[in-house]
Amino acid sequence: MKTTPLTSVHESLRAKMVDFGGFYMPVQYTSIIEEHNAVRNKAGIFDVSHMGEISVTGKDAIKYLNYIITNDISVISENQIMYSPMCYEHGGCVDDILIYKNNDKDFLVVANASNTDKDFEWMKKHTKGYDVVVSNQSDRYGQIALQGPEAQNILQQLTKTDLEEIAFYRFKNNVVVDGVNTMVSRTGYTGEDGFEIYTAAHDTEKLFRKFMESGAAPCGLGARDTLRFESALPLYGHELSEEITPLNAGLKSFVKPEKSDFIGKAALIEQTEKGVSVRSAGLEMVDRGIARNGYDVFNEEGEKIGYVTSGSNCPSLGKNCALALISTEYTKVGTFVYVDIRGKKVKAVTVKKPFYKKMYKK
Amino acid sequence: MRFTRDHEWIKKEGKYAYIGITDYAQQQLGDIVYVELAEEDLVLQQGDVLCAIESVKTAAEVYMPVSGTVIEANAELEDAPEKINEDPYGTYLAKIIIDDETELNDLMTEDEYNEFLESEAE
Known part of the structure; x- marks a missing residue:
């Protein structure tokens, strides 16, 4: 089983640990309901270092990404984030991903933990004819989700960057949090306001403990699931899969058949025409x-x-x-x-x- | 009190016996949010499903430690299933009449159960 930069923290907090998609992860620290309520009412922190980070760089990055995803990456600005399914030819999903845009030639794809290797292979396989480099950076990053109505207050106390500048589904590089260099995005998987903080693997523990000291409750995968479930956010392997298309899952607004060709386009158009x-x-x-x-x-x-x-x-x-x-x-x-x-x-x-x-x- | 390998306990009191789940079992389940109560007058064999317990994250069946007849289900759990988390040995799921008390000999004593838990943890 793979570990994360925070594994020893979870163990020291006596979390109940499980195998989740090949990662040794905390399912709960105290109680799922307590952790769930902490996020809804105050703030919670999650170890999401198991998520995959795959960089896409090069002259054809936009054209390439638009070929492998169903949404239209050409419409977002620098420092903006887009959610998109990534489909097979038959319309089923390889994964659902977030794409962070640094500039026209530099993007970061964030993938579901257990799909990262599969996604990386799939993405590499389809680079032919595009001037891009696809690189799996997952081991370099630690990632913490700080979520809840108090998330901004907690993070703001630890950084000089004005967090009001980071709008929903936007991010900022080089945000110094308690002396640690991070990338901060206003994203999450709980239905609450909050941030995802990406940092070097070796700085992750320091930040996690700092957020705890600042009043955020450590939360496990159990609460992460009940929070995303109440918000009806899809989970790959459940609401989305190789057999379930984005249209089956009710994600029509993330499928743009009017853009240039992409993998799965024909199947998804056919499904729309025939009726889902x-x-x-x-x-x-x-x-x-x-x-x-x-x-x-x-x-x-x-x-x-x-x-x-x-x-x-x-x-x-x-x-x-x-x-x-x-x-x-x-x-x-x-x-x-x-x-x-x-x-x-x-x-x-x-x-x-x-x-x-x-x-x-x- | 006697214990099963599926983490139930059974306690004989007079002509009746009470069945619940162990502290280890409630810890494994986490926050219990619903109990599908046993049906009264049901005649069950040792190992049959007695009732089901749902925590936030999972569902678990509770098995009969011995053969017997269900006399009463603990109706208090309908509105307060969390009592099992709070006091697993003081909260029974069902009150039964045991068919054959020699079946109790199949079950573990407290010391044996604790040893069993330790061996499982290894």
Whole structure:
């Protein structure tokens, strides 16, 4: 198993550690609910050093990136960030990524931890004909997510850079935080305002401990999952996969068929024209029970219409909810469906996503 | 009190016995948010599913430590499932009548269970 620059910190805090996509990571320090609430009400910090960082540099960087992603990278400015699915020819997803733009010839792709090697190979394979260099930089970086309504106050006390200058989905290089050189972006995976702080691997522990001293609660992957789930943010391997296209996942606004050719374009246009047969829907449990990943979903007549991709108790809402990939005809808000929980059909209703209103500072 | 390898406990009191999960089990599950209670009058064999416990991150089934009949499920857990986290040995899931008390001999004593946990940790 791979470790991160913060592994010894997690162990010293007696976190419960698990194997997550080949990384030895903390799932919780105290309690998932406590950590979840810390982020919603105050501030929490996450070790996200397992995320992959792949640089794309060269004269053709924009043309190349636009060929491998579904969104249109040509529209963003320097120091801006774009979210995009990256698809296979058949429209399924290789990954969903963030792309940081330094300038027209210099980008940084941030990939899901367990997909980094796969993404890197995929990206290298498609450089033919483009004047670009694709390089896996993942081991050089440590990454901390500082999230919650108090995130900005905590970070501001430790830096002279005016954080108001960093808008939503923007970033700044060379931000000195408590004497450490970092790159700071206003991004996250919790539905709250917050930052992701990239730094050299050897400086990561110092910063993590400083944020803790400043009042941010260390939070594990358990809370990271409940927070992103309430905000209905997709998780690769659940809401997105090789078999699930961005259109199935309801990410149509991140697919730009009007731009130049890209991998998966033909398949995604065809899917749009034919109609998307299954879509990701938000479910709220009407009767008692928690729908979990993989549970089957049925209609009133007892026919299988799909399956749950993620399901959990929602600590901020006091409800049990699920994201399910179901036949499009049942995705209309207010439709009753049934989830098979340990052999019992438990009633649920489709609701609007997200379950929790995102508190982004835009 | 006797213990199973699946981390249940059973305690005999008069003609009834009470079943719960161990401190180790509640720690592994984390914050418990829902208990699907056992059905009363259900006749179950040793090892059958008694009920299910859901924490924030996972679902776990609880098995019958011995064969018996469910007399009562702990209805208090409907609204306060977190009691299992707070007091695992003071919070029962079901009250049963044991069919055959010799089956208790299959189970571990407290010392044996602690040794079992240590061996599992290695």
